[in-house]
Amino acid sequence: MRAFHLAAFLALGLVAAPLAVQAQGAFDAGWTLQPDASVLRFQSVKNETKVESSTFATFNGEISEDGLATINILLDSIDTKVDLRNVRMRFLLFETFQYPEAVITAQLDPEMLADLPQLRRKIVPLTYTLSLHGITQEATTEVAVTLITSDLVSVASSAPVSVATSLFDLDSGVAKLEEAASVSILPSATVSFDFIFSRTTRTAPLVAAAPVIAEPTKAAIEPQGNFDLAACKGRFEILSRTDNINFGSGSARLEPQSSFLLDSIADIVSRCPGLRIIVAGHTDSDGAASANQSLSERRAASVVSYLVSQGVGAGRITSVGYGEAQPLVPNDSAQNKKRNRRIEFAVADG
Known part of the structure; x- marks a missing residue:
């Protein structure tokens, strides 16, 4: 029952990435998240001591030329590695039939990373809003921004992001998960992420310069066709x-x-x-x-x-x-x- 875990939150980190652009203009032409080269994970705790790690398989994002970052996470793509656990998360916690997405937005300041071409890596604060389960909250976290090449930027969590389920009216969903699986679940989760952004104008394939990244889950949404x-x-x-x-x-x-x-x-x-x-x-x-x-x-x-x-x-x-x-x-x-x-x-x- 990997509780909820506002994996969504971690996404907020990737929002900062594009700042890492070069002196030619932080947001020239905009930046696009590369989901196949990115990782989004969340950790939950059940029965007081058992830590479980899960992912979201489908997310996308961009940063516009004026610095407005938007990240969308498809909550139906929750992947706990167990089919019926995924179904419980969709229907009992996130209620994806009514709230299919988590959306993170942030207005980025190009001055924040003006020295990134020289430093190559920098930890910066980020204020963002998260819309989840019909509720929008504002928060601040820190992300590590790494300039890989002039066309590639990594944005990663500098420390796990802790999120309380009560902020998004998810406590009743946690209770349903606990009852369905006969477990106790800590009513908060931690999120970690490593996102790769590329310039929107980039035409060459994403290769070599990027660091080695764990293979992401390709698909976790409800399978097509009939069920057994x-x-x-x-x-x-x-x-x-x-x-x-x-x-x-x-x-x-x-x-x-x-x-x-x-x-x-x-x-x-x-x-x-x-x-x-x-x-x-x-x-x-x-x-x-x-x-x-x-x-x-x-x-x-x-x-x-x-x-x-x-x-x-x-x-x-x-x-x-x-x-x-x-x-x-x-x-x-x-x-x-x-x-x-x-x-x-x-x-x-x-």
């Missing part, structure tokens, strides 16, 4: 924990925000051919048991209706309601009651 049975079952178990399918109080009408997740679910169902999917509705214990039973059935049926409207075959998906009969936790607090009001997904046996 284990992958389908694992995904539906994870989807049942998202808590992103919502209804009005006492109503079976889906709230508009639910469509972000339901559209992703429709895609997954379509890639599990030959399987029959069960959608189960559950409520808390407030109100009469008979009313809760009816409400759970109607809510599950609303989800099925939506998925069918998105192309899922009606004969492949059925609904069932359990009312208040199967609580996850005691109905003794508002938070617990919210957890018990849920929609679950499963592959039907046989």
